[in-house]
Amino acid sequence: MTQTISKSGLSDLRSKDEIRAERRKGRTGIYLVAPGLLVLALFFALPVVVLLAMSLYVKPPGAEIGEFVPGFEIGNYMTVLSAYWPELLRSFWFALIATVLALLIGFPMAYLVAVRLREKPLLQGILLVLLIAPFFSSFILRTQAWKQILADEGFIAQALKFVAILPADGHLTATPFAVVAGLTYNFLPFMVLPIYANLGRLDTRLLEAAGDLYASPMNSFFRITLPMSAPGIFAGTLLTFIPAAGDYVNSALLGNNRNTTMIGQVIDSRFFKVIDYPGAAALSFVLMVSILVLVTIYIRRFGTKELM
Amino acid sequence: MNANLAPTLPETRTSGADLELRGITKRFAEFVAVKDLDLLVPSGTFFALLGPSGCGKSTTLRMIAGLEAPSEGSISIGGEDVTSLPSHKRPVNTVFQSYALFPHMSVLENVAFGLKRKKDPEAMAKAQAGLEMVELAHLANRKPAQLSGGQQQRVALARALVNRPQVLLLDEPLGALDMKLRRQMQLELKTIQTEVGLTFIHVTHDQEEAMTMADTVAVMNEGRIEQMGPPRELYELPRTAFVANFLGKSNLMRGEVTGKRAGLLEVDVAGHSVLLPEDRAVQTSGQVVVGVRPEKITIDRTSSGAAHNELSGTVIDVSFTGTTTEYLVDVPGIGRIGTFSQNRGQQPAAVGDTVYLYWEADYSFGLAGDERMDAGVEQ
Ligand SMILES: Nc1ncnc2c1ncn2[C@@H]1O[C@H](COP(=O)(O)OP(=O)(O)OP(=O)(O)O)[C@@H](O)[C@H]1O
Numbered sequence: 001m002t003q004t005i006s007k008s009g010l011s012d013l014r015s016k017d018e019i020r021a022e023r024r025k026g027r028t029g030i031y032l033v034a035p036g037l038l039v040l041a042l043f044f045a046l047p048v049v050v051l052l053a054m055s056l057y058v059k060p061p062g063a064e065i066g067e068f069v070p071g072f073e074i075g076n077y078m079t080v081l082s083a084y085w086p087e088l089l090r091s092f093w094f095a096l097i098a099t100v101l102a103l104l105i106g107f108p109m110a111y112l113v114a115v116r117l118r119e120k121p122l123l124q125g126i127l128l129v130l131l132i133a134p135f136f137s138s139f140i141l142r143t144q145a146w147k148q149i150l151a152d153e154g155f156i157a158q159a160l161k162f163v164a165i166l167p168a169d170g171h172l173t174a175t176p177f178a179v180v181a182g183l184t185y186n187f188l189p190f191m192v193l194p195i196y197a198n199l200g201r202l203d204t205r206l207l208e209a210a211g212d213l214y215a216s217p218m219n220s221f222f223r224i225t226l227p228m229s230a231p232g233i234f235a236g237t238l239l240t241f242i243p244a245a246g247d248y249v250n251s252a253l254l255g256n257n258r259n260t261t262m263i264g265q266v267i268d269s270r271f272f273k274v275i276d277y278p279g280a281a282a283l284s285f286v287l288m289v290s291i292l293v294l295v296t297i298y299i300r301r302f303g304t305k306e307l308m
Numbered sequence: 309m310n311a312n313l314a315p316t317l318p319e320t321r322t323s324g325a326d327l328e329l330r331g332i333t334k335r336f337a338e339f340v341a342v343k344d345l346d347l348l349v350p351s352g353t354f355f356a357l358l359g360p361s362g363c364g365k366s367t368t369l370r371m372i373a374g375l376e377a378p379s380e381g382s383i384s385i386g387g388e389d390v391t392s393l394p395s396h397k398r399p400v401n402t403v404f405q406s407y408a409l410f411p412h413m414s415v416l417e418n419v420a421f422g423l424k425r426k427k428d429p430e431a432m433a434k435a436q437a438g439l440e441m442v443e444l445a446h447l448a449n450r451k452p453a454q455l456s457g458g459q460q461q462r463v464a465l466a467r468a469l470v471n472r473p474q475v476l477l478l479d480e481p482l483g484a485l486d487m488k489l490r491r492q493m494q495l496e497l498k499t500i501q502t503e504v505g506l507t508f509i510h511v512t513h514d515q516e517e518a519m520t521m522a523d524t525v526a527v528m529n530e531g532r533i534e535q536m537g538p539p540r541e542l543y544e545l546p547r548t549a550f551v552a553n554f555l556g557k558s559n560l561m562r563g564e565v566t567g568k569r570a571g572l573l574e575v576d577v578a579g580h581s582v583l584l585p586e587d588r589a590v591q592t593s594g595q596v597v598v599g600v601r602p603e604k605i606t607i608d609r610t611s612s613g614a615a616h617n618e619l620s621g622t623v624i625d626v627s628f629t630g631t632t633t634e635y636l637v638d639v640p641g642i643g644r645i646g647t648f649s650q651n652r653g654q655q656p657a658a659v660g661d662t663v664y665l666y667w668e669a670d671y672s673f674g675l676a677g678d679e680r681m682d683a684g685v686e687q
């Protein structure tokens with residue numbers, strides 16, 4: 001007998017039963033994902049196709065408002081892009097700032113609850129509920145509440161004016177600041193929860209080992225805790241950035257000003273106010289593709305291997 | 309602690325340091341894990357801590373490493389009080405019972421971690437050498453999850469050893485290794501320890517390991533040290549029933565001191581007269597427990613003719629182990645006595661045979677009369 005076994009030789013070593021068992025496993029997998037695939041096809045693939053078709057519709061000569069016929073008008077894209085590229089860029093810019101802020105605020109919160117309060121389950125539970133509580137109230141209502149908080153008569157604006165950080169005739173609402181603050185606040189739980197779930201599994205004995213090997217607490221944090229929570233940070237930033245980039249509630253309620261308009265707001269008004277379905281569809285498509293591209297770059301750069 | 313049992317060890321040329329624990333107590337809420345522990349481990353000592361599960365061994369190591377603060381007492385290393393020093397500032401490294409390898413780093417990065425924190429310019433080279441020592445150089449680029457349990461344990465060992473700390477704490481560092489590798493690593497550890505002169509505190513369940521490697525062995529039970537000393541002393545002259553049973557096996561018999569002569573105590577054990585050197589007894593009057601190790605007893609079909617330290621009974625169990633035959637003999641009024649004999653071709657006694665058991669008076673040891681005779685017996 002030779003010691004080396006070729007690849008094909010190896011597969012020959014598997015019995016018929018083994019091969020059959022493997023096939024059966026494969027089939028079970030297909031049965032399990034089938035319902036999901038069906039739902040995806042129905043509620044995702046189909047609308048996307050409809051949207052794509054809609055974005056190429058044309059307005060026949062002398063049509064009424066809202067009347068479009070199927071066509072292949074690529075020019076729709078040129079029109080909306082040249083008109084609304086600033087809003088598109090602003091959306092990504094605001095979403096990026098909000099994501100970074102949510103990470104800076106959310107990580108310490110998640111760390112406190114998941115790691116520091118491990119020995120105090122009661123307090124941990126209370127804080128966790130507080131983190132999730134916003135999900136129990138309406139998104140729009142909460143944003144409306146923020147509008148009140150940041151209003152000119154609100155105590156924050158008053159206080160800032162009192163210490164002269166804000167000029168006497170300044171506003172907080174209808175500024176990029178208010179929109180970004182709203183985005184950060186509204187999407188914070190999406191940042192905190194994945195990081196919390198990840199840090200909850202952190203083995204603190206590793207931190208003890210790092211300390212035993214001469215790493216200061218700060219050093220242990222940056223060399224152990226942070227790299228090990230990378231999958232949570234990765235998920236959190238995606239879950240925050242993607243909805244924030246497409247959001248229109250915050251920019252409408254807290255901004256509603258020419259220099260705070262985000263792309264979602266534009267799509268909203270194209271659809272329901274101007275009744276420009278192809279334009280709205282084209283913008284939606286552009287937004288979707290840009291997010292897809294950005295996320296792909298992000299995953300390529302930071303994802304997969306590093307996360308294991 | 310018995311003052312006369314403190315280790316007497318020669319000072320060695322060392323880069324290790326004295327380790328001293330004074331009055332250390334550790335409480336977890338109500339539960340006392342370590343009770344009023346005093347310990348002096350001279351620099352360069354290979355010190356083994358032996359004891360049953362849950363007796364406080366790991367807790368003691370954690371306090372020395374600075375991972376747990378003692379409730380009472382103080383710790384000093386090399387004469388310097390480190391009680392309030394955080395772990396990363398103590399000249400101590402630990403091989404953890406759970407390995408605690410960093411899963412996101414390669415094996416080599418794991419081993420280099422401590423050296424890099426100390427800004428050692430040769431960190432990588434030393435880490436590589438450390439891996440060679442544990443014969444894992446070929447796996448340097450793997451992640452810990454891709455190693456077997458024994459390989460992980462060796463990485464943990466290398467990660468601590470490469471730092472050459474003044475005090476190295478080993479929490480059952482060889483538990484996951486097979487016999488051959490275990491012996492090899494034991495030799496390796498002992499060589500490093502003597503060459504570099506580090507102070508090793510080695511926690512183990514394996515008494516043979518403790519006895520062969522250590523200069524000093526301490527037997528711990530329920531948060532306190534029962535007895536401490538050189539291995540031979542501990543084995544030959546246990547001071548409590550727990551030590552007598554936990555470290556090797558012992559035959560223990562309760563009796564009454566009936567007289568003294570020429571440095572020997574005469575003890576009446578269920579009607580038999582047993583002699584016991586006075587200086588080997590914890591207690592010299594009243595009720596005492598007399599002990600003798602199985603290998604000190606001779607088993608014979610005929611009486612030795614001596615009136616002392618001879619019992620007779622019926623063989624109730626014989627087991628052949630190859631080099632020896634082990635016997636369990638039922639002695640009326642005393643109970644079961646275990647012993648064995650070398651297989652030199654003699655006809656072994658059989659179950660039901662009446663046999664005589666005798667031993668020299670000098671081998672007897674005496675314990676306090678109120679000892680629980682089954683303390684420390686392993687199930
Ligand atoms: N953080 C803690 N909180 C409460 N009790 C603890 C804690 N750590 C240890 N103990 C208890 O203290 C006792 C000693 O534990 P320790 O880990 O020192 O045992 P050990 O001698 O190392 O045992 P083993 O040989 O099984 O490793 C045990 O009864 C354990 O349950």
Ligand SMILES: [Mg+2]
Binds near residue numbers: 365366367479
């Ligand atoms: Mg332990």
